[in-house]
Amino acid sequence: SGGAVGVTTxxxxxxxxxxxxxxRFxxxxxxPPKTVARLLRFExxxxSLGRTLLTADAAVPDDSGWAERAARWGYYDQSHLIREFxxxxxxxxxxxxxxxxxSSNPA
Incomplete structure (x- = not known):
């Protein structure tokens, strides 16, 4: 789950x-399990930083904002993402x- 499952679950x-x-962890x-989850989410x-979104026509850069990316990657908000980075x-x-x-950024 990439660190998305809670410890209690x-x-x-x-x-x-x-x-x-x-x-056991x-x-x-x-x-501890929470630290492992944080590392998996960060990894x-x-x-994903250097990846592109593929469209029907061609590869285009991922133009979503950091808040949207944070949510997609399992962070509570943009500031949480930035703190972890x-x-x-x-x-x-x-x-x-x-x-x-x-390393995956071609420019």
Whole structure:
């Protein structure tokens, strides 16, 4: 789900308590489940930065705004998206989409 399933939902599906799930996550991944979910969500958003939308005619840049992208990528709002990018990538998404700054950005 790319980090979109809540801890309570996941624990319920497994038949575990939230506490037991957290203990198992820490043991297996070295991180709590919420942190793993944040990293998965960020990874999906970061990978999407350089992609284009395909139309029937040709590839065109994704012109949606950052708020729309934030919602599509599972963030609460644009500021949440920007905070996560600053924390995990050290820069805002706009800075990373500047020409030559992202490996999948062809410009």
């Amino acid at each position: 996941l624990a319920g599906e497994l038949g575990w308590s939230r506490r037991h799930l957290s203990v 820490r043991r297996e991944f070295g991180l 999906r958003a970061y990978a 600053r924390e995990f990538a050290g820069a805002t998404p706009a800075a990373l989409t500047a020409p030559g700054s992202h």
